[in-house]
Amino acid sequence: MRVASLNVNGIRAAVRRGLDRWLELRAPDVIGLQEVRCPPELVPPLPGWHLSLDAGSLAGRNGVALLTRERPSAVRTGIGHTAFARExxxxxxxxxxxxxTVASLYLPKGDRPHADAVAGRSVDGGGAAGARHRRKLRFMASLARQLTDSRRAAARAGREFLVMGDFNIAHTAADLSNPKANARSSGFLPVEREWFDRLLSPRRLVDVVRRLHPDEQGPNSWWTWRGSAFDRDAGWRIDYQLASPGLAARALRAGTDREPDYASRMSDHSPVLADYARG
Known part of the structure; x- marks a missing residue:
């Protein structure tokens, strides 16, 4: 079973850049998409796929989807009964x-907060950046509860669980090219990395790519469009597949399906691809 995840940075733009050809070439069984940025009626035709989409309520922003060869028996959207449920x-x-049970996630990017927040101390104020930082932390807390509930519900139903997508967090220093320069950057703050630590456990969720590549730098999955970052592979690994232990143990291959050159890019992210033995 081949599973992929890609922040498409606008599905219509990604299709123009070759997403449909990539799907035909790589032939995944399931692909999670983030930043779809498109209402259902304007999604380009993708024959042979069942599309599950939560476009959210903010026109032209966010949006997560799952393309599956198998017709889903159930579809659920949103992070519980929270302010984030319609985003x-x-x-x-x-x-x-x-x-x-498989989930597609687009976690808020956040922003560089007040210096006290970087150090892990609570602060008031902090302007717009501080507000975005605090909002990201609230989402993370709600998401952690959601993932626990979903994983346990899947187990009760006899299913494995997989959440994949753009977490907007580099978990460790091996997950970005310049950790020292980004020590105070949103996406690599101690509070974010510690939260990611708590998600992972041999009994809860496993980072599939890191399990198969424990000592590798990266592989990066996001690079800015600007300059030569992609050519130099100066990027971040912020896209993940986190699997329940039984599914993670069946992972045969996993990594970033990085395009051969800048001109071939479908998005500012590249797909994260994993092959799992059938259960």
Whole structure:
């Protein structure tokens, strides 16, 4: 079973840049998409796929989707009964034939907060950047509860669980090219990395790419469009597949399917691809 995840940075733009050809070439069974930025009626035709989409309520922003070869038996959207439920940031489906509940996630980017927040001390104020930082932390807290509930529900139903997408966090120094220069950057703050630590456990969720590549730098999955960052591979690994232990143990291959050159890029992200043995 081949599973992929890609922040498309606008699905219509990604299709113009070759997403449909990539799907035909790589032939995944499931692909999670983030930043779809498109209402359902304007999504380009993708024959042979069942599309599950939460476009959210903010026109031209966010939006998560799952393309599956198997028709889902159930589709759920949003992070529980929270302020984030209508933002198009979380979508999960049940695939009974694959014995899998799979989710697509787009976690808020946040912003560089007040210096006290970087050090882990609570602060008041902090302007717009501080507000975005605090909002990201609230989303992370809600998401952690959601993932626990979804993983346990999947287990009760006899299914494995997989959440994949753009987490907007580099978990460790091995997950970005310049950790020292980004020590105070949103996406690599101690509070964010510690939260990611708590998500992972041999009994809860496993970072599939890191399990198969424990000592590798990266592989990066995001590079700015600007300059030569892509050519120099100066980027971040912020796109993940986190799997329940049983599914993670069946991972055969995983990594970033990085395009051969800048001109071939479908997005500012590249797909994260994993092959799992069938259960």
């Amino acid at each position: 198009g940031r979380y979508l999960e489906v049940d695939l009974d034939g694959a014995g899998l």
